[in-house]
Amino acid sequence: MTxxxxxxxxxxxxxxxxxxxxxxxNVGEGTITTLLGRNGAGKxxxxxxxxxxxxxxxxxxxxxxxxxxxxxxxxxxxxxxGYVPEGRRVFSNLTVGENLRVPLGRTGHWTxxxxxxxxxxxxxxxxxxxxxxxxxxxxxxxxxxxxLLNPRLLLxxxxxxxxxxxxxxxVFRIIKQMRDEGMSxxxxxxxxxxxxxxxxxxxxxxxxxxxxSGAARELAADAPRVLAxxxxxxxxxxxxxx
Amino acid sequence: MTDxxxxxxxxxxxxxxxxxxxxxxxxxxTAPLWLPLIGGYTALAARVVVLGLAAxxxxxxxxxxxxxxxxxxxxxxxxxxxAGLTLKFLAPSTPLAILLGTLxxxxxxxxxxxxxxxxxxxxxxxxxxxxxxxxxxxxxxxNSVTGGFDGLRGFDRQPLQLGSWxxxxxNNDTLxxxxxxxxxxxxxxxxxxxxxxxxxxxxxAIRENQRRARFLGIPVERHIWISFxxxxxxxxxxxxxxxxxxxxxxxxxxxxxxSGELVIMVVMGGMRAFWGPLIGxxxxxxxxxxxxxxxxxxxxxVGLIFVLVVMFFPRGLLGMLARRKTP
Numbered sequence: 001m002t003x004x005x006x007x008x009x010x011x012x013x014x015x016x017x018x019x020x021x022x023x024x025x026n027v028g029e030g031t032i033t034t035l036l037g038r039n040g041a042g043k044x045x046x047x048x049x050x051x052x053x054x055x056x057x058x059x060x061x062x063x064x065x066x067x068x069x070x071x072x073x074x075x076x077x078x079x080x081x082g083y084v085p086e087g088r089r090v091f092s093n094l095t096v097g098e099n100l101r102v103p104l105g106r107t108g109h110w111t112x113x114x115x116x117x118x119x120x121x122x123x124x125x126x127x128x129x130x131x132x133x134x135x136x137x138x139x140x141x142x143x144x145x146x147x148l149l150n151p152r153l154l155l156x157x158x159x160x161x162x163x164x165x166x167x168x169x170x171v172f173r174i175i176k177q178m179r180d181e182g183m184s185x186x187x188x189x190x191x192x193x194x195x196x197x198x199x200x201x202x203x204x205x206x207x208x209x210x211x212x213s214g215a216a217r218e219l220a221a222d223a224p225r226v227l228a229x230x231x232x233x234x235x236x237x238x239x240x241x242x
Numbered sequence: 243m244t245d246x247x248x249x250x251x252x253x254x255x256x257x258x259x260x261x262x263x264x265x266x267x268x269x270x271x272t273a274p275l276w277l278p279l280i281g282g283y284t285a286l287a288a289r290v291v292v293l294g295l296a297a298x299x300x301x302x303x304x305x306x307x308x309x310x311x312x313x314x315x316x317x318x319x320x321x322x323x324x325a326g327l328t329l330k331f332l333a334p335s336t337p338l339a340i341l342l343g344t345l346x347x348x349x350x351x352x353x354x355x356x357x358x359x360x361x362x363x364x365x366x367x368x369x370x371x372x373x374x375x376x377x378x379x380x381x382x383x384x385n386s387v388t389g390g391f392d393g394l395r396g397f398d399r400q401p402l403q404l405g406s407w408x409x410x411x412x413n414n415d416t417l418x419x420x421x422x423x424x425x426x427x428x429x430x431x432x433x434x435x436x437x438x439x440x441x442x443x444x445x446x447a448i449r450e451n452q453r454r455a456r457f458l459g460i461p462v463e464r465h466i467w468i469s470f471x472x473x474x475x476x477x478x479x480x481x482x483x484x485x486x487x488x489x490x491x492x493x494x495x496x497x498x499x500x501s502g503e504l505v506i507m508v509v510m511g512g513m514r515a516f517w518g519p520l521i522g523x524x525x526x527x528x529x530x531x532x533x534x535x536x537x538x539x540x541x542x543x544v545g546l547i548f549v550l551v552v553m554f555f556p557r558g559l560l561g562m563l564a565r566r567k568t569p
Contacts, residue, residue: 051457052457053453053457072456073453073456073457074456074457074458074459074460074461074462076457077456077457077458077459078459083457085454085457089451089454091446091447091450091451091454092450093450094446094447094450098443098446101440101443102443102444102446102447102455102458102460103458103459104458104459104460105440106459145458146458149458149459
């Protein structure tokens with residue numbers, strides 16, 4: 001199995017704040033790799049580093065075999081990396097249709113008609129502006145927008161954040177479908193249970209350091225360890241959510 | 243999957259796109275008929291169209307890409323001087339004058355754009371003012387070529403030779419007016435095509451949020467530079483027509499006050515609307531013409547109107563009309 005993304009010994013700073021301390025991770029091609037951790041652990045910073053938004057001070061990023069450590073983010077996107085940021089970040093003043101026309105066109109089977117097939121809710125709201133959409137619709141739009149790049153690797157930052165459980169299930173179902181179609185996925189999440197359900201491999205980040213790396217199945221089976229590492233409270237981990 | 247298989251896909255109402263287009267063209271084409279009736283004259287309409295085109299060129303950058311240039315008069319003036327100098331020293335050919343004037347302004351814009359494309363916001367605006375003033379002082383001082391402060395005279399727009407037909411735009415003002423709106427139509431058509439293209443859509447994204455556009459694969463700096471260059475191209479084109487309109491080019495066509503007036507026209511008419519700047523130019527030119535015959539302080543009235551528009555109709559006059567229809 002080839003590796004879609006290799007990150008080695010990343011040290012990222014925000015000014016003088018040393019956020020990532022030697023973070024290394026791999027994303028195998030055609031797998032869902034999940035990156036878990038508490039708030040403030042550095043998960044978003046990791047994705048931003050991989051996407052070229054916050055270049056690391058030390059370390060290396062190899063995307064599809066190419067060294068992309070200091071590449072500007074549009075070049076990384078053009079290579080086939082779709083980024084779905086935390087909080088959706090859709091273009092609030094543009095309509096759904098206009099949002100979907102923005103991404104750089106790359107060859108592949110994702111076209112706007114196909115997006116509307118997959119997300120009929122977006123088709124209905126085609127003329128609505130980004131800020132007029134609900135949280136779930138914005139998440140769909142953000143994912144759709146990344147898909148239109150025909151990415152080989154999808155980076156998702158907390159897609160379930162602030163969404164109703166029913167929508168969260170839909171989002172995760174779509175992510176799983178992407179993996180089944182051959183896309184590689186790096187999923188940053190705080191929803192530990194649902195992430196481990198669909199993931200192949202799991203990493204856990206704590207205060208900027210990688211503290212766990214292993215098969216998702218194994219981690220899922222070890223509830224106390226999960227609680228200790230990912231800081232999830234007992235109630236939300238064991239709660240039988242819909 | 244879900245039940246809603248065939249979703250009802252909304253479409254932008256036909257009227258929203260074609261109604262403004264139809265109204266504008268109806269007014270323009272029939273202007274020589276109704277304008278004299280209300281105390282206007284054909285050259286006034288031509289002036290509106292020319293400045294409207296310049297403002298629409300600026301709006302490509304301001305309203306659609308989100309970058310404020312306060313020095314666009316530079317390209318307008320370069321277009322004017324280019325056309326005038328061509329007619330005076332090179333050849334008595336109107337098409338050549340327009341071509342060279344436009345290229346002069348566009349090339350200046352493209353080269354200057356390379357330097358400033360990484361600047362943002364206020365810094366971008368300041369540097370554009372600076373370039374405009376450089377052009378102004380060159381025109382002002384280079385007496386032998388540009389005629390200095392008195393302006394460039396001694397040239398006339400030449401009649402057009404189409405095969406065996408002679409279109410006398412030199413002496414017939416009405417014919418010249420139709421010539422101007424024909425060229426305006428071509429320019430505006432090109433602008434429309436540009437904005438509908440994938441490149442045009444990327445400009446909207448850049449206007450909204452540059453960083454977000456970047457991680458969607460858009461090379462933001464490169465696209466800003468292209469937008470800037472194209473914007474200067476259209477404004478220079480308008481400038482060359484301006485020289486032909488007056489058979490005269492002067493340093494005030496390069497001055498920052500004209501740059502400011504262009505921005506006022508764009509904002510007053512509506513930055514986000516395609517035809518907004520044309521409406522803004524019409525209001526500006528008409529108010530200027532009408533009130534300046536009554537008082538020297540006509541600018542105060544224009545300024546007042548501008549302030550009122552910005553306070554009560556921040557989306558401009560056209561934007562105010564559009565808002566009525568939004569659900």
